[in-house]
Amino acid sequence: MFAQKQAQAAHADWREFVIEALIRVLGFSTIGFVLLIFLFLLREGVPSFYKVPVSNLFGTRWYPNFDLFGTLPLLLGSVLVTVTAILIALPLGAATAVFVREVAPNWAREILKPMIEVLAGIPSVVLGFFGMHAVAPLIRGTLGIPTGLTVFTGALILAYMALPTIISVAEDALDAVPKSLRDAGLAMGATQWQTIWKVVVPAARSGITTAVMLGMGRAIGETMAVMMVTGNAARMPLSLDSLFRPARTMTATIAAEMGEVAQGSIHYHTLFGIGIILFLLTFLINLAAAATIFKKRRRGGLR
Amino acid sequence: MSRYRMQRLGFALLTLISLVVVAPILAVIGIILVEGMGAISWEFITAMPFDGMKQGGIFPALVGTLLLTLGTAVVAIPIGVGGTIYLAEYARDTLVTRCIRLAIVNLAGIPSIVYGLFGLGMFVLFLRMGTSILAGALTLAIMTLPVIISTAEESLRSVPTEFRTVSASLGGTRWQGIRYIILPQALPGIITGIILGLLRAAGETAPILFTVAAFFLPRLPQSPFDPTMALPYHLYVISTQVPGMPIHIQHGTALVLLALVLSMNLFATIIRSYFRRRRQW
Numbered sequence: 001m002f003a004q005k006q007a008q009a010a011h012a013d014w015r016e017f018v019i020e021a022l023i024r025v026l027g028f029s030t031i032g033f034v035l036l037i038f039l040f041l042l043r044e045g046v047p048s049f050y051k052v053p054v055s056n057l058f059g060t061r062w063y064p065n066f067d068l069f070g071t072l073p074l075l076l077g078s079v080l081v082t083v084t085a086i087l088i089a090l091p092l093g094a095a096t097a098v099f100v101r102e103v104a105p106n107w108a109r110e111i112l113k114p115m116i117e118v119l120a121g122i123p124s125v126v127l128g129f130f131g132m133h134a135v136a137p138l139i140r141g142t143l144g145i146p147t148g149l150t151v152f153t154g155a156l157i158l159a160y161m162a163l164p165t166i167i168s169v170a171e172d173a174l175d176a177v178p179k180s181l182r183d184a185g186l187a188m189g190a191t192q193w194q195t196i197w198k199v200v201v202p203a204a205r206s207g208i209t210t211a212v213m214l215g216m217g218r219a220i221g222e223t224m225a226v227m228m229v230t231g232n233a234a235r236m237p238l239s240l241d242s243l244f245r246p247a248r249t250m251t252a253t254i255a256a257e258m259g260e261v262a263q264g265s266i267h268y269h270t271l272f273g274i275g276i277i278l279f280l281l282t283f284l285i286n287l288a289a290a291a292t293i294f295k296k297r298r299r300g301g302l303r
Numbered sequence: 304m305s306r307y308r309m310q311r312l313g314f315a316l317l318t319l320i321s322l323v324v325v326a327p328i329l330a331v332i333g334i335i336l337v338e339g340m341g342a343i344s345w346e347f348i349t350a351m352p353f354d355g356m357k358q359g360g361i362f363p364a365l366v367g368t369l370l371l372t373l374g375t376a377v378v379a380i381p382i383g384v385g386g387t388i389y390l391a392e393y394a395r396d397t398l399v400t401r402c403i404r405l406a407i408v409n410l411a412g413i414p415s416i417v418y419g420l421f422g423l424g425m426f427v428l429f430l431r432m433g434t435s436i437l438a439g440a441l442t443l444a445i446m447t448l449p450v451i452i453s454t455a456e457e458s459l460r461s462v463p464t465e466f467r468t469v470s471a472s473l474g475g476t477r478w479q480g481i482r483y484i485i486l487p488q489a490l491p492g493i494i495t496g497i498i499l500g501l502l503r504a505a506g507e508t509a510p511i512l513f514t515v516a517a518f519f520l521p522r523l524p525q526s527p528f529d530p531t532m533a534l535p536y537h538l539y540v541i542s543t544q545v546p547g548m549p550i551h552i553q554h555g556t557a558l559v560l561l562a563l564v565l566s567m568n569l570f571a572t573i574i575r576s577y578f579r580r581r582r583q584w
Contacts, residue, residue, distance in 0.1 A: 016478045026382055027389025030406040033445050040424035095320040103314055112321060119328045121568040123506025125535045129542050129557050130331045160327060193310035221414025223509040228543060251416045258513055275420040286412040290405060
């Protein structure tokens, strides 16, 4: 009987060994996936960098039918839409986070937080659809411009898509401000508002920076909503009124054109090349955001 | 201005901004609900589209999205849960662990259209799966991983250390402790993470553009190697690619997609709050 028990234990050992090995492999798998993604982007995208002359690739005209692959208007389109979106989302998001964390009565918090989760769950194609049918006509009407499908419309939709990220990260940052700082502020005779404005928000600054960066990463990679509402004109957005004209982003270009290109053509490789640029951009943004997270932890000591 | 008046002004401003944030969310849901209700009927849900999609229903797109979500679940759940257990229970704070965390942050940040490119390059072309449910589900599964892992890890970590030490003191091995003590305690959080991840997969369009989605395919897929219509892509197609599309069909499709995703969201919220109340520690 003892031998039998031992055999059972050995059996269990063997099974556990397999399971633990499997778990280890699965743990490491995420690194593998990132590498695979980068590898396949390189495999399909790198040919564009030696098949298309650099002056063409970073030129100002994107007309693939005439072998003009200037990615500059797309890059600037993405940057313009993203920056505008963040300029809208940062004040809205930071203020909402402060309201939820510091000011709102319980019942308002109970309504706001689920609403923001709902916003995070709405598919981007639905927001794009809403933007086309409700926001664009409104903007065209109020501003009296020929089309409502503009950079500004796209930025507005993107701002709301970035809000859940910004709010939740900013909220965590406010949460991490020690209570002693607040108490000290109030004990000095400052009003609650002065404490928030002069003590709590500055103390949470690095976390709010992280929130903005993560929101930016989300905005620059957004595809469907942007494609549906920014009008998709690949022109250099340099004039002052560019904000209220159509533009085209890198993501929208890939989404709109990949379905129609011949596989293996220069156009095909160039679209993958744009994918490489997007991958590296978001990687750097997230790396920077993660670095501030790590720094905060190290400084936090016991916490 | 007195500083108390300043405070009242400041609080009023914050309240106003929060309203500006919430109002459009209500507007999106409200408008799509009101405009879309008219299109919803039994036929709309269960019929094939015809006449260039201008008539009939969205049945194949709905089924396609459900199948894709199911496929994503089959691939993503084991990888996600295994990865979570490793990170929460086995990994020490080493350079490699930091790399894993960085990889997860990075996976979460990769644009959805780049996932689409990757799926096209690896699954559709290199592994010769063609545009198929399999290729799409694999692509969506990788995209879903960071959502599952980050939510589930939090719930594994929230199980008190005493549970682990007690299990070990009773002679349990590490795996037994995880299998019989930690996982059951953390299950609601894991399920929440899985639902949140799948909800994202169900609503995504960009990753399936070149890996699964069929423009117009009025029959159901017969195997995982078939392409299929999918709800988000269908909404994109009928609202931008088909001229003269009746507006109520567009709104109806948007409503079905929104209802599907939001009900999953609601389900996750209910599970979370129900178990949080029942938790004994």
